[in-house]
Amino acid sequence: MTRKNKLLxxxxxxxxxxxxxxxxxxxxxxxxxxxxxxxxxxxxxxRMGLHAQLCCILQIAYFKAKHMFFQFKWxxxxxxxxxxLSRYFSGQSLPDKLPSKHEIYAQRKKICSLYAYRPWSSALxxxxxLQAAHIVHRDVTPGFVATELIIWLNE
Numbered sequence: 001m002t003r004k005n006k007l008l009x010x011x012x013x014x015x016x017x018x019x020x021x022x023x024x025x026x027x028x029x030x031x032x033x034x035x036x037x038x039x040x041x042x043x044x045x046x047r048m049g050l051h052a053q054l055c056c057i058l059q060i061a062y063f064k065a066k067h068m069f070f071q072f073k074w075x076x077x078x079x080x081x082x083x084x085l086s087r088y089f090s091g092q093s094l095p096d097k098l099p100s101k102h103e104i105y106a107q108r109k110k111i112c113s114l115y116a117y118r119p120w121s122s123a124l125x126x127x128x129x130l131q132a133a134h135i136v137h138r139d140v141t142p143g144f145v146a147t148e149l150i151i152w153l154n155e
Contacts, residue, residue, distance in 0.1 A: 010142040019150070022072060023065045030083045033061040043110055044088075045074045047103070051095035056107050063115070067154060069108050073098065128153070 011019065025033060034057065044056045049078065058080055062070050074081055074094055085092055100109075112119055128149065135148045 011144045015128050022070050023062050025080060033065050034084055043114060048140050050092055052099045052103050054084055055099045059107050060111055110154060
């Protein structure tokens, strides 16, 4: 007997990966997203140690690309690490360690502040529910509702 998944699937696997997957920059995208302006460089330089600075660069780039934060190991993002190392840390090699969780969350907080974003909180839930109620008056298709909510949240 075939076992059915009782969970509602709104987005395809490809759509989920496009929305939530770790960015996979090509050469042109690396030039765009890993190019830091003065404020971004100031934030990077405020971090202590190469491992924290490199992580901060990647977090900034991935946030600019997807407005999300990601957990990663150096091996997961090796091409972006090598690009950032060659651009900002000439002659340095890949650090042996990753930053601590405390450092990563401190970076995330500062990046959100830099771009005037506020992280998710339970206080936002009622606003999202209200917006979803408005959206379903136009179309109840789950994919439409999800897309419209994502657009609204990005705004």
